Amino acid sequence: MAQPAKRAETAKRVKGATPGTGRRAGLDRADMVAKAIELVEAEGPDALSMRRLATELNVATTTIYWHVGSRDELVTEIIRHQSERLAARPIKGKKPRDRIMSAATHIWESSIEHRAITSLAHQAGSSSLLQYPFEVVLATELEAAGLVGPEAALALQSIRATVTGFLVLALRDESSIPRDRRTTAVWAASEAELDRSTLDALATEPDLNKLFEITLQAVIDNHL
Amino acid sequence: MAQPAKRAETAKRVKGATPGTGRRAGLDRADMVAKAIELVEAEGPDALSMRRLATELNVATTTIYWHVGSRDELVTEIIRHQSERLAARPIKGKKPRDRIMSAATHIWESSIEHRAITSLAHQAGSSSLLQYPFEVVLATELEAAGLVGPEAALALQSIRATVTGFLVLALRDESSIPRDRRTTAVWAASEAELDRSTLDALATEPDLNKLFEITLQAVIDNHL
DNA sequence: ATCGGTCTGTAACAGTGTGCAAGTAACACT
DNA sequence: AGTGTTACTTGCACACTGTTACAGACCGAT
Numbered sequence: 413m414a415q416p417a418k419r420a421e422t423a424k425r426v427k428g429a430t431p432g433t434g435r436r437a438g439l440d441r442a443d444m445v446a447k448a449i450e451l452v453e454a455e456g457p458d459a460l461s462m463r464r465l466a467t468e469l470n471v472a473t474t475t476i477y478w479h480v481g482s483r484d485e486l487v488t489e490i491i492r493h494q495s496e497r498l499a500a501r502p503i504k505g506k507k508p509r510d511r512i513m514s515a516a517t518h519i520w521e522s523s524i525e526h527r528a529i530t531s532l533a534h535q536a537g538s539s540s541l542l543q544y545p546f547e548v549v550l551a552t553e554l555e556a557a558g559l560v561g562p563e564a565a566l567a568l569q570s571i572r573a574t575v576t577g578f579l580v581l582a583l584r585d586e587s588s589i590p591r592d593r594r595t596t597a598v599w600a601a602s603e604a605e606l607d608r609s610t611l612d613a614l615a616t617e618p619d620l621n622k623l624f625e626i627t628l629q630a631v632i633d634n635h636l
Numbered sequence: 637m638a639q640p641a642k643r644a645e646t647a648k649r650v651k652g653a654t655p656g657t658g659r660r661a662g663l664d665r666a667d668m669v670a671k672a673i674e675l676v677e678a679e680g681p682d683a684l685s686m687r688r689l690a691t692e693l694n695v696a697t698t699t700i701y702w703h704v705g706s707r708d709e710l711v712t713e714i715i716r717h718q719s720e721r722l723a724a725r726p727i728k729g730k731k732p733r734d735r736i737m738s739a740a741t742h743i744w745e746s747s748i749e750h751r752a753i754t755s756l757a758h759q760a761g762s763s764s765l766l767q768y769p770f771e772v773v774l775a776t777e778l779e780a781a782g783l784v785g786p787e788a789a790l791a792l793q794s795i796r797a798t799v800t801g802f803l804v805l806a807l808r809d810e811s812s813i814p815r816d817r818r819t820t821a822v823w824a825a826s827e828a829e830l831d832r833s834t835l836d837a838l839a840t841e842p843d844l845n846k847l848f849e850i851t852l853q854a855v856i857d858n859h860l
Numbered sequence: 861a862t863c864g865g866t867c868t869g870t871a872a873c874a875g876t877g878t879g880c881a882a883g884t885a886a887c888a889c890t
Numbered sequence: 891a892g893t894g895t896t897a898c899t900t901g902c903a904c905a906c907t908g909t910t911a912c913a914g915a916c917c918g919a920t
Contacts, residue, residue, distance in 0.1 A: 462877065472900050474878090479898090483877060488817065537808050540819040548828040551838070555831060564830075565837030570851045573844075577801025584761055593712065595764040604772040606788075607779060613789030614775070620797075627794045627855055634854035686908065696869050698910080703867090707908060 439469060441479045445489045449529070452490065456585075457532035460487075487536045494529050495542045498522055503549065508557030512632050515550040516571050519543055520578065520624060527583050534583070539576070547572065557636060567635035574631045578624045663693060665703045669713045673753070676714065680809070681756035684711075711760045718753050719766045722746055727773065732781030736856050739774040740795050743767055744802065744848060751807050758807075763800075771796065781860060791859035798855045802848045 447469055452460050462483055466473040480486045501522075504514045523530040523543075533542040547568060554564045591597055600615035671693055676684050686707055690697040704710045725746075728738045747754040747767075757766040771792060778788045815821055824839035 461875085463875085474880095474901080475899055477878070484814075534804075537813040538817045540822045541817055544822050544826075548826070548830070551828065551830050551834060555834060560831045561833035562837045564834045565840070565842070566847065566850070568838065569842045569847055573801040573805055573847065573851060574798055574855075575801070576804050577797040577799070580800050580804055581797055589761040590708075593762045593765055598764045598768050602768075602772070604775065606772070606775050607784045609785035610775060610779060610788045613786045614792065616789070618789070618793045623790065623793055623797065626790070626858070627797060630854050630858035631798075631851055634850070685906085687906085697908090698870090699868055701909075 439471065439475070439479070441489075444469065444476055444479050445486065445493055448486055448490055449494065452528045452532055453526070456528050457535060460532070484536070487532060488538060488541070490529065491533045491536070491538050491542045494526065495545055498545060500545075500549070503553065508553065509632065509636060511553045512550065512557060512571075512636075513629060515546070515553045516575060516628055516632065517625075518549070519546040519575050522546065523575075523579050524582060530579065531583050531585075534580075543572075554635075559635065563635070567632075570631055570635065571628070574628055578620060578627070582620050663695065663699070663703070665713075668693065668700055668703050669710065669717055672710055672714055673718065676752045676756055677750070680752050681759060684756070708760070711756060712762060712765070714753065715757045715760070715762050715766045718750065719769055722769060724769075724773070727777065732777065733856065733860060735777045736774065736781060736795075736860075737853060739770070739777045740799060740852055740856065741849075742773070743770040743799050744852075746770065747799075747803050748806060754803065755807050755809075758804075767796075778859075783859065787859070791856070794855055794859065795852070798852055802844060802851070806844050 444465065448460060448465055451465060451468060462473050462476055465486075466476055469476070476486070480489065501518050503511050503518075505511045530539070530542065533539045550571065551564060551568055554567050559567055586594060592601075596615050596617055599611065602611055602614070604611070668689065672684060672689055675689060675692060686697050686700055689710075690700055693700070700710070704713060725742050727735050727742075729735045754763070754766065757763045774795065775788060775792055778791050783791055810818060816825075820839050820841055823835060826835055826838075828835070
């Protein structure tokens with residue numbers, strides 16, 4: 413037989429202490445996912461390797477495979493788990509315009525808050541899964557603003573792309589990028605024939621939060 | 637002594653045929669970069685491994701190291717080389733608004749055209765380097781439109797983020813993402829309380845080109 | 861003919877995800 | 891109490907990654 417894949421839990425066992433004699437690790441698929449999340453949040457997405465996780469769990473690597481199947485499944489599970497955990501934040505504002513903005517900002521803020529897992533999801537190409545619950549809320553607000561069908565979809569996709577862009581810029585690990593290849597550094601070394609003040613401004617780290625707000629508002633207004 | 641790092645070219649050699657006796661491969665740093673670009677464009681960024689490139693060049697892996705230093709340097713060189721090669725496309729339009737749009741679209745189109753290298757740059761966190769020449773053009777047009785200093789920088793960064801977002805969505809390799817985790821699939825399986833037509837529209841692959849144009853125009857207008 | 865810088869190859873280290881076969885412990889049933 | 895089945899765990903191995911220490915081979919200059 414292969415793996416359980418579905419949560420087995422055939423036998424009820426206490427997961428805290430080792431159950432029977434001591435051979436069984438007494439660990440659950442859920443335990444692995446939990447530890448994986450812990451690991452990712454503490455040391456970033458790259459720290460998540462099967463061997464590392466196994467060590468952390470005091471278990472052989474293959475045990476993880478038995479429980480979760482593959483690294484890919486593990487990541488998916490992490491994201492699924494995380495997307496459920498995301499606290500449904502209250503939408504602020506009365507006017508549709510403000511409520512949409514609020515819903516969109518939730519994606520941004522939550523993604524930054526759990527930056528490690530967001531990066532992980534992005535790497536795995538599963539950000540859709542992670543952001544889905546937020547997008548449902550967003551879609552609801554869009555419909556409340558009078559947008560339905562293709563119009564609502566267009567607006568949502570437009571917002572999605574914009575948010576994604578800002579997230580990529582905000583979450584990329586600057587510390588892992590050589591100094592001379594960072595955006596500001598590239599502009600600082602620029603010899604382009606532009607106004608001095610423009611060059612200086614471009615060589616300065618932008619305030620992404622402010623920029624996000626300005627840009628997103630324009631994108632949203634474009635659809636209302 | 638370590639590596640040359642700087643293009644040595646101490647002795648002038650014909651790089652086509654093996655020069656001396658036959659021991660020397662007669663390969664240049666430039667040859668490695670060229671082959672690497674070829675490889676990346678043909679089989680995607682993940683196909684670029686040092687061993688693979690070495691095989692492709694009929695050379696031992698260490699030879700590559702001697703010439704280019706490290707994988708990271710190789711990637712940087714690829715990007716630098718590519719960013720120079722990028723044909724300076726003519727800006728279309730007479731009105732500043734149109735010319736800015738044209739400049740921004742160049743980034744988009746060129747990135748898609750060389751999607752593999754764009755992805756590579758993105759993975760390595762060096763997209764700044766790659767897009768810099770385009771951004772110079774963009775900045776010039778922004779100044780021509782009357783934006784200078786922080787205002788120009790703000791506009792450029794706003795546009796940069798938007799373009800980045802669309803690029804990420806456009807370039808992520810859908811074929812490597814399991815069907816059930818793709819955006820459209822997630823929405824297709826949705827049970828959210830939304831209008832049927834909205835759900836259907838969200839389950840359909842969006843026309844990113846069109847969406848890009850609409851969104852970017854709004855972002856640009858926001859700064860004029 | 862020897863010296864030294866320029867290149868190239870062999871072998872190895874440490875790390876990754878993953879598959880296979882074997883083993884042990886716990887349970888169910890006779 | 892003994893036996894068989896299932897649930898889990900493990901060690902080993904494979905194929906891959908980037909990178910490096912070391913040992914040479916080649917070549918031009920002295």
